[in-house]
Amino acid sequence: MINIENLTKKFEKITAVDNINLQIKEGEIFGLLGPNGAGKTTTLLMLTTLKPPTSGTATINNFDIIKQPDMVRKSIGIVFQDPSSDEILTGYENLKLHGWLYDMPDDLREQRIIEVLDLVDLTNRKDDLVKKYSGGMRRRLELARGLMHHPKVLFLDEPTLGLDPQSREYIWKYIEKLSKEKNITIILTTHYMDEADKLCDRLAIIDSGKIVVIGSPKKLKKDLGGDIIRIKAEKLNIDALKKLTYVKNITNCDGEFCLTVEDANLNLQEILGIIGKVDSVEIRTPTLDDVFLHYTGRGIRESSSEGGWAEKAMHMRSK
Amino acid sequence: MGELKGIYALWYREVKVFTRERSRVISSIINPLLWFFIIGGGLGASVSFGSINYQTFIYPGILIQTALFSSIFFGVYIVWDKKIDFMKEVLVAPMNRTSIFVGKILGGSTDTLIQIIILLTIGVVFIATGVMSGINFNFFTIFVTIVFLYVTTVGLVSIGLILGSQMESPEGFQLIISFVIFPMFFLSGALFPINNLPSWLAPFILANPVTYAVDGVRGVLIGFSRFSLVYDFLIICIFSIIMILIGTYAFKKMKI
Ligand SMILES: Nc1ncnc2c1ncn2[C@@H]1O[C@H](COP(=O)(O)OP(=O)(O)O)[C@@H](O)[C@H]1O
Ligand SMILES: [Mg+2]
Numbered sequence: 001m002i003n004i005e006n007l008t009k010k011f012e013k014i015t016a017v018d019n020i021n022l023q024i025k026e027g028e029i030f031g032l033l034g035p036n037g038a039g040k041t042t043t044l045l046m047l048t049t050l051k052p053p054t055s056g057t058a059t060i061n062n063f064d065i066i067k068q069p070d071m072v073r074k075s076i077g078i079v080f081q082d083p084s085s086d087e088i089l090t091g092y093e094n095l096k097l098h099g100w101l102y103d104m105p106d107d108l109r110e111q112r113i114i115e116v117l118d119l120v121d122l123t124n125r126k127d128d129l130v131k132k133y134s135g136g137m138r139r140r141l142e143l144a145r146g147l148m149h150h151p152k153v154l155f156l157d158e159p160t161l162g163l164d165p166q167s168r169e170y171i172w173k174y175i176e177k178l179s180k181e182k183n184i185t186i187i188l189t190t191h192y193m194d195e196a197d198k199l200c201d202r203l204a205i206i207d208s209g210k211i212v213v214i215g216s217p218k219k220l221k222k223d224l225g226g227d228i229i230r231i232k233a234e235k236l237n238i239d240a241l242k243k244l245t246y247v248k249n250i251t252n253c254d255g256e257f258c259l260t261v262e263d264a265n266l267n268l269q270e271i272l273g274i275i276g277k278v279d280s281v282e283i284r285t286p287t288l289d290d291v292f293l294h295y296t297g298r299g300i301r302e303s304s305s306e307g308g309w310a311e312k313a314m315h316m317r318s319k
Numbered sequence: 320m321g322e323l324k325g326i327y328a329l330w331y332r333e334v335k336v337f338t339r340e341r342s343r344v345i346s347s348i349i350n351p352l353l354w355f356f357i358i359g360g361g362l363g364a365s366v367s368f369g370s371i372n373y374q375t376f377i378y379p380g381i382l383i384q385t386a387l388f389s390s391i392f393f394g395v396y397i398v399w400d401k402k403i404d405f406m407k408e409v410l411v412a413p414m415n416r417t418s419i420f421v422g423k424i425l426g427g428s429t430d431t432l433i434q435i436i437i438l439l440t441i442g443v444v445f446i447a448t449g450v451m452s453g454i455n456f457n458f459f460t461i462f463v464t465i466v467f468l469y470v471t472t473v474g475l476v477s478i479g480l481i482l483g484s485q486m487e488s489p490e491g492f493q494l495i496i497s498f499v500i501f502p503m504f505f506l507s508g509a510l511f512p513i514n515n516l517p518s519w520l521a522p523f524i525l526a527n528p529v530t531y532a533v534d535g536v537r538g539v540l541i542g543f544s545r546f547s548l549v550y551d552f553l554i555i556c557i558f559s560i561i562m563i564l565i566g567t568y569a570f571k572k573m574k575i
Contacts, residue, residue: 048411050575073413084404088336100328101412103321145408 001026001153001185002047006056009042009209016042018209019056024187024202029179031203032189033196033288039209040189041081044155047187048078061152077151079142081158081189087131091122091141094130095148102149109148116144120174136167143174147184154178156188160195168195175199193288205292212295221286224248227264228290229271231257232279240274247271251293258293260286325414326422333393333426337433347389347434351381352441358510368512371543375453379537380509382438382468383529386431387507390472391500393427394479398486407575420480420570424563427476428469435468454540463539467552471532474559477566484566484573508533513545528558 002024009017017039024030032040045051047058049069057064063071085094092113099109117123120140130138139159146154159175160168176199179186190196196203197217204214213220225248236257241247246267249260261267264283272278292298337343359374359381366373400406409419439461445451482495506520507529516524524530535551538544544551 045407045575050407050411070413070415073411076411078407078411080404080407082404084408086332086336086405088339089332093335097328097332098408098412100324100331101409101414103324103413 001028002058002060002187004047004056004058007043007046007053007058008055009039009046009051010054015209017046017053020206020209020211022204022211022214024185026185027179027183028201029175029186029188029199031196031200032187032206033191033193033200033203033292034189034206035191038191038206040191040206041157042209043206044078044157044187044189048076048155049073075152076155077146077149077153078155079139079146079157079159081161083138083142085130085138085142085145088129090127090129091117091133092126094141095126095145098145098148104149112148112150116148119147119177120144121170134167136163136170139163139167139171140174143171147178147182150182151184153185153187156186158189158191160190160192172199193292197288205295207292207296207298213291217288220288220291224260224286224290224294226260226262226286228284228286229259229261229264229268230282230284231259231275232281233257233275233277234279236275241271244270244274249294251297253293258290260290260294322414322418325412326418326425329409329419329422330425330429333423334429334433337430344433344437347385348437348441350388351385351438354381354384368543371453371541375451375541376512376537376543377510378442378451378454379464379540380507380533382435382464382536383471383507383509383533384504385434385438386468386472386532387475387504387529388500389431389434390427390475391479391482391495393430394423394476394481395483395486395492395495397423397480397483398489398492401483401487401575402489410575416570416573417567420567423480424473424476424566427479428472431472431476432465432469435465435472439464455542456540460539463548464536467532467535467539467555470552470559471529471555474528474555474562477559477562481562481566481569484569503527503529506530512543528555531555531558 002022004020004022007017007020008015020043032043034040042051046053047060047065049065049072053066057066059065060072061075063075065072089097095113095116096109099113104112117126120143122137122141122144125133125137130141133141143156143159156175160171163171172195175186175188178184188199200217202214202216205212215223226246230253238250241250241259244267246262247259248262251258259271261271268283272281355374355378359377363373368376397406442451442454443456446454446456478499482499506523506527508524509529513524513530513534531546531551531554534544534546535548535555538548538551
């Protein structure tokens, strides 16, 4: 459905997207996961023909984004990162405008408006001005709008950025429903690990414009080869630990040590023996955070306030 | 067909938003009236040109002033559309950029036209009630005035869109007021006759397309002009066509 070849975008000083190659299958929910500034939005803008690539290209629904931008635009829908509905129009008017822009026949347009408003539960607010909507409602309206013309491929740029937990759950529900009922191919970007984990069939971790690794969330976590032992200690005899065959990886996470260990439950005793005095220990199954850390050497939560908050709360309790 | 519907959509949005924001409509009418009563009335107490009282003299100038400010502001306003992602929503639709430009022009010029018609209506009421005198309102003069102002407006909206399409952020707004709108207004003859200009000033005024719009409208409404109506009309038509062409090009090249 989507085939990206050597896609690159350079701005004056930086390479925002660096030689990306990707194939995305029909009906898939595919995620681009990466911290702020990783190049996710730039990638999406190139795929949706709004920004010309510096080099490389992509095909969407078998149309080339550079040579056949009009055909590409007919095949896609997009929900942008920033608000893109008109506040001084009502929800209904925004949708009607969209129908006109996409040259939908009048009766089909009205029918779809009813359908998508129902899908995102905004039917009874359709005649309110968008400026009276909450952030979550506005996002849902834009989601409805992106779908209205039944695109083959739907792009979602940070669909739940800045929303409260309840709205996020809602949006997730709609995205899953869409993918199931309409068999739309969905490409979403996010810097929320939980979102990527929950929604995506497959995802690509992207950092500084480069794809670091691609796979299903399950496989990515499994590929780490064990559980995570997080240790807070003065110092660690890293060389000795590296000699243990079941220790797959040692990284520094926020000033503590994270060890990826096969059969962590069985091997914890020996590890602690080598380390000696520790301040705290935590064993857990790997999350996408660990996957990110493993491949990039940095935590994604450095740029994500939510993860950081939970993290700090954990620390407080362990003290 | 598809393009026409898209153009209609953009027009609909602009006009709906404009008429919904009552404060915008009201302030666009209040300002010209302040000019009319305060500058026109104040200076009019001691200034007149022949038999033409100053207040009467600047009425056509105030119509143009309204068109000038409203049109250019409208065009430059697309920086806001760019700042939020509304512009992207339009650009990602399967519609060509020329149509988007045309939709914007039609929307902006309609907004301006609404204001002009309100001011003309007020003018007619002023004449009927004797607040103002010496303006020759009839179907023909009103029709010609509207055509003149509409053609000028299209060119001015294009200027605004050209500037807006090149601007990255709204910070340049103030510069545009100082370096585009005010010079075009003050150097247009909206406030003074252009028959005996000092030689250093004349080239600026004669190079300003707005001058010919003022001259034409003033000629029609109060019979006071320097050039012939046809000459004035020709110049503003050429001006608007050139601006449309540049604008179409600027829109095609517009980055987001
Ligand atoms: N128009 C632009 N000009 C210069 N740099 C840009 C522009 N747009 C994005 N960038 C830079 O490109 C990088 C990637 O940005 P972006 O694609 O928005 O990242 P993300 O969506 O993953 O947060 C960032 O470093 C950003 O500052
Ligand atoms: Mg982004």
